Each structure stands twice: as C-alpha cells, then as structure tokens.
Amino acid sequence: MIVTINGNERSRYPELIDQMHVLRKEVFHERLKWDVEIKGDWEIDKFDDYDPLYLLSLDDAGYVRGALRLLPTTGPNMLRDVFHCLLPAGEIIESPVIWESSRFCVSLRDRDGNRSLSNLNTATAEIIAAMGEVGVLAGLSNIVTVYDHFLRRIISRAGCDETLVGGPVDIGGVKTYAGMFKVDEYDLEQFKLRWGLEGDLINHQEPRVIGAAA
Template identity: 30%
Template sequence: MYILVQANQYRKYEDLLDQSFRLRKRVFADQLGWEVATCGPYERDIYDDLKPAYLIWCDTHQTQLYGSVRLMPTTGPTLLYDVFRDTFPGSCDLVAPSIWEGTRMCIDVEAIARDMAGLSPDRAFCLLLLALCEIALDNGIETLISNYEPHMSRIYERAGAELDELGRAVGYGRFPVCCGAFEVSQRVLTNMRNKLNVVDELYKRPSYSRSNERAPATPSVRV
C-alpha cells in the first residue's frame, strides 16, 4: 500500500519513517557514495526538519517499508536550489506553487525480493513512480522536479513518465547528477498505467477525502 505521510502524522508512522531514514543511508551514502548527512544508521538532512511530506510504500500491516520519496514545494527551501543548483541552467525558474521537488526516492530491494517474489527492482521502482504521479495529481501538483543519475532515465522511460532533462553536473558522487522536470497530468498518468499494465489505483485517498475532490496541495501536504 501507498501512504502520504504529512507532518501531523509523523508520530503515527514513526516506525516506517525510521525505516525510511535507514534505507536512505544504505542507498545514498553506502551504495551510491553521495556526500549526504548521516548519523549512525540514518540519513537525514535539514530539509527533513522542514516538515516535508513523504510517500511511503509499505505492507498492508504498515510495518515493513518497501520504498519512499520526500516531497517539498519549491516555494520553500529545496535541495534543488541549495545543493544541486549547478544541475540546471540559470535561466530556469523552477519556483511555483504547482512545482514540487521529489527527493531521496529509493526502494528496499531486499525486502521487496523477500516479500514480493518475482517483482524486479526496475518494476518496483516504476510502481513507486506511478504512485507518486497519482499522489501528485491528486494534490494539484503539475510538475515534479528531481535530481537523479543518468542511468535512471531508462527506468523513467520504462514507467511511461514524461521527463524533460534540464541539465546535469558532476561533483556530487560517483556519477553525474541530472535535473529533470516530470509532467504531472491525467494524460501522463493514463500512459503510465497502460505502459505498466496497471488498472487499479495504487494510492488510496484517506477516508476523509471525497471521491470527487482532491486535497489542496500546499496546506494538505506541506502543513
């Protein structure tokens, strides 16, 4: 299942968030060799103190994490501008209420292999991307900005995501880091579902949401 965890829900989902920070350390610090802030088994930075929203992929009992993404509006502090500014041209203005940053996107390959035999890491990542598109569209987000390594482009293409690479730079890790703008629209979502052969929605809205309404992005997701 896929959950959107907001600041007022951190305590409720503290175990899943704990697993997320541990996973981020294993992926970004240990595996990719990025220069990220670590403390013991965790990877956390100052942006995690700014009450971001987190997309969490977990089991139905909400005890095992499979993947996560951090979401922040570009109208506030972002890694995009503070750390990865060299990855996109100076002429690009990526600050707007409808443009959000998605960072620290990762999956737990071992947990997925153990609990979902037959689900490849590439497809698992594609499903997380699909859930991210659903949540973004549901919350009025029109563009998602993300930094990623070049080899990820093939996975984005496999997922049916529509990506415009704005630029790239070196000096952040073992490989260049790209900056990409992902379109969020019903058309893209439909294309992704067709490409991945997924019929049903992955993200289920909270019970308090009406089926014909979507939560407003900034107050709902950002607090």
C-alpha cells in the same frame, strides 16, 4: 501498497519513518555512495525538517520497500538551496505548480534478503504512479527532480518521459542531473494500466483524524 505521510505527522508513524530512513541510508550511502548525512542507521537531512510529503511503498507484510519525498518549489527545496549549480546561472525553478521530488529509493531485496526484480519493479511503478496522483490533486503541471545516472535509468525504464533541465554536473564524484516530468492525468492512467495498478493509490487511506491528535 502506498502510504502517504505528511512530514508534520512523522511521529505518528515511527516504524515506517524508521524503515524509510534505514532504506535511504542503504541506498544512498551504501549502494550509490552519494555524499549524504548519516545519523546512526539513518540517512536524514535538513529537508526532512520542512514537513515534506513522503510516499512510501509497502510490501505485503507492511514493510517499507521504497520511498520518495515531495516538496513545493515555492518553499525550501534541494534544487534551489543545494543543487542550484545544476541549472544555468541565474535560473531558478519556483512555481506553485511545480514540486520537487527527492530521495527516491527502492530496495533491491525482498524481506528474506533475496534479490527481487519484481519487488523493485512494483515499488518503482507504484511510487511513480502515486507521485502522479499527488500531482493531479495538487494541480501541478510538473515535478522536477535531482538524480544520478542510475536513478535516471530506473525511471526511464519504468516508462516515464523526462526533460533534462540541468546537468550533468559532477557533485561529490556523482554525475548529477535535474529532470522535469509532466503531470498529466491521461498519461498517468496509461502508466497505471501498463503496470497493472488499479484504482486510486493514495486515496484509499482512512480519513484523517484531526483534533484527536492535536
């Protein structure tokens, strides 16, 4: 199941947000050994302060098993503010119809601590499809992402076509790339069919209660 959380409402979902940051530490710090900021059990950086949109994949028991973060490229984002060295000199990606995804991570184990390939696959497919749905809702043409070889392989194995727009560049000992994905409703439907995903993934949530929280 997918849950979307708007960054400015993080405090309303303390458990899910906690599980996401713990998973991110496990994946990026411990497993992939990226040079990321660690605070206690969490991996968290300044882009989490810019009210991103989080997509979380929950398992049947309601625990976070995968996550991804989306930011518009017109505002602060990683590719422009941190990884501009990935793009040819002087080039920037800044468009109202291109967003950036970052911190895509999926747990390799299920809740009982067993390695679970089906968990990994379902979470990956679910998050990619949800990202496509957000793209359609937001009228996007593309989503750009900064990733390493390992993530690239996961995403391409899931059946996503990317166009390499930058890299590889060695950043902190990690071969880093920038890739561009097309947002296309037809491709999205095909992708969901292939993975047996039915209905809207991000629209099932209860209507937003505003005013009550303000």
